[in-house]
Amino acid sequence: MASLSLRNVSFIAQTPLFRNLNLVIGQGDRLGLVAANGAGKSTLLKCLAGLIEPTEGDIMRSRGLRVALVEQDVPAGLADLSLHDVLLQALPAGERESQEWRVDMVLDEFDTPADLRTLPVQALSGGWQRLALIARAWITEPDLLLLDEPTNHLDLEKLFTLEAWITLAGFTAPIVVASHDRDFLDACTTKTLFLRPEESVSFAHPYRRARALLDAHDEAARTQRDKTLREVKRLRESAQELRNVGLNSGSDAAQIKSAQIRRRADALEQRARVVHRERPGEIRLGNRGTHARVLLGLDNVGVQAPDGRRLFTIPKLEVAQGDRVVVLGRNGAGKSQLVRLLHAAMTRPDGLPGIRTSPSLALGYVDQDMGQLPQTSTAHDFILSRFRLGDQRSRAVLAEAGFPVDRQGLPIARLSPGQKARLGLLALRLSEPNVYLMDEPTNHVDIPGREQLEAEILDAQATCILVSHDRSFVKAVGTRFLLIDRGRLREVDGPEAFYESVAR
Incomplete structure (x- = not known):
């Protein structure tokens, strides 16, 4: 039986990531790996895969154990290959001609459209790139599958596809999943390991029960x-x-x-044992306040795709102070286009036809790629120049947000996705808005950060319009739900029926 055991495994970089870790991963195990960004999840997965060695301790693998690791980024050598060839190249050279049929079989498992199979991987969306790497790993028939943030960049359809594949495929090979998606962990895992610098803790339960x-x-x-x-x-x-x-x-x-x-x-x-405390860095929101009751109004507004196609129409919509509006819709329905349209209407001096904004509206904006951040600037220079806080205060607020001094001077382009997300949310707070317009604000934010963002939105009684694939986040903060469906935007009671329709 395939198995992997850890005995007193530690990994120490500048500081300990984890110590004295003892763990057995055996047949049928589905282990969720939970920790804050930068706390060692990817490092542990690489140790399990045999790509790096731990600082201390032993990792014992059953004879002939085949391990496949799906990392977060597409390896440079695969970017120019077609999706079909990325999977084919994963097979042993001597088997590719006779076993090519397995490529189509695995792509069929993921409901891959025929026209995508011949496209270069670099031309695919981020979600399809993730699924391509997972399919590439699975075609090798591993005895142990390691997944590092597999839900990053996935839209809801692909997220549900991945959940169904893991839970319904019927294979017994063990899986280890590092993820910040709480619903995904609950759906796909049976055990949870909370990775900590001194004493890691595990439970034979999915995330939420284990968290309690x-x-x-x-x-x-x-x-x-x-x-x-x-x-x-x-x-x-x-x-x-x-x-x-x-x-x-x-x-x-x-x-x-x-x-x-x-x-x-x-x-x-x-x-006397030191009790572990999560240090996610400050995610705090402010609320400038306004006496206006209605901050945004739309009358007979059309939302178009970048090529000019009409996606849907908004007959009438008002957003009042304190509303937390979640926009729902399938991939390609136009959610991000709506956010971009509202952003343009709120930032242009003359506005846009059919869209009314309160004169007291102060906008805070975050897009899913943190494209509002200047990539060539450093985090320190960005905060210093944008908000005029002075040198020492700028360094202090960055430190509060989880940026050590040695990271503050790096170009933003060199920051990790999680660090960029934290910087974007810090800038959001410092702009002191009274309306938050957010497209996937929890992308690359860890679980402590997501929970803190939820709490801040509720405590600040923030007025929000947001798009998110994080089901826990949506259910925690949403008070109104707008569904883009069949070319129109309509209000619904909640997100559950939409989620069920996508899952089906």
Whole structure:
């Protein structure tokens, strides 16, 4: 039976990513790997795949174990190959001619349109590139499949396709999935490992049940630590009293007993476990406020594709203060085009026909690729020049948002996707808007960051218009739901019926 075991595995970069990790991955296991951005998920997957060695400990693989790792980016050598050939090249050279039929079989499993199969991978959408890498790994028939953020760039249709493939395909090969998508983890995993620098914690449950158990585990650890530290304080007070008695009375026995109690207190303090705390960096929103009740109004507005095709019409729509509007629709329906249209109407001095904006409207805008960030500027220079905070204050707010000093001077183009997302959300807050227009704001944001963003939107009573494929995020923040369907925009009670229709 295929299996992989970790014994006391640690990986230390500048600081520990994880220590003394003990884990067994066996037949049928579907393990969710959860940690903040930069906390070691990709590093652990590369260790499991044998691409890098851990700093300490042993990784034991059953004889002949075949491991396939699907990384987040398309390798440079595959970009010019067609989708069909990317899969074909994954087969051993001697089997390609006789086994080419397997390429079409795997592409069929993912409902791949015929016209996409001959396109170069670099010409495909980000979602199809992700599925291409997953299909390439699967065609090798691995004994262990490792997936690093497989839902990045996937639209809802492809997300549900991937979920169905993992849960319904009927294969028993173990899978390890690193993901920030909470619904995806719940649907596709049976175990969860929370990766931490000192003590990683695992549970034989999907994410949400495991998260509740983790919270209880951490609360028990905090209670025990507080109890231990109280005992340490009591022992030291006793030791000091005995020392004073010994000094005043000249009793050597009291002095010896005092030293014994101090050593016991020191030993207890050493064993008092530090309780892990997530440090996602500050994601905070502001609300400039306005007395206007209606901030945005649309009357008989048409939304067009870039080539001029009419996508849908909005007969009438008003967005009032405090509304959190979620725009739903299948891929290509025009959600992002609507966001771009509203952005143009809110930023042009003369507006756009059919779209009314309140004079007091102050816009905060985030697009899904963080295209509003100047790629050649550094994070520090961007914040300094855009918001005039001064050098020291600019460095401070960047540090609060999770940017160490050594990252603040890098060109934005060299930042990780997660860091770009945090920078974009920081700029959103500093602009002090009263309307937030957001297209996929949680792209590349880790789970602690997503939860903090949800809380900030609710606490700020923010007025929002947003597009998101993160189902947990949508259900947490949405108060109104607009569905693009059959060439029209109409309001619906919630997202559930739409999600069910896409899944079918």
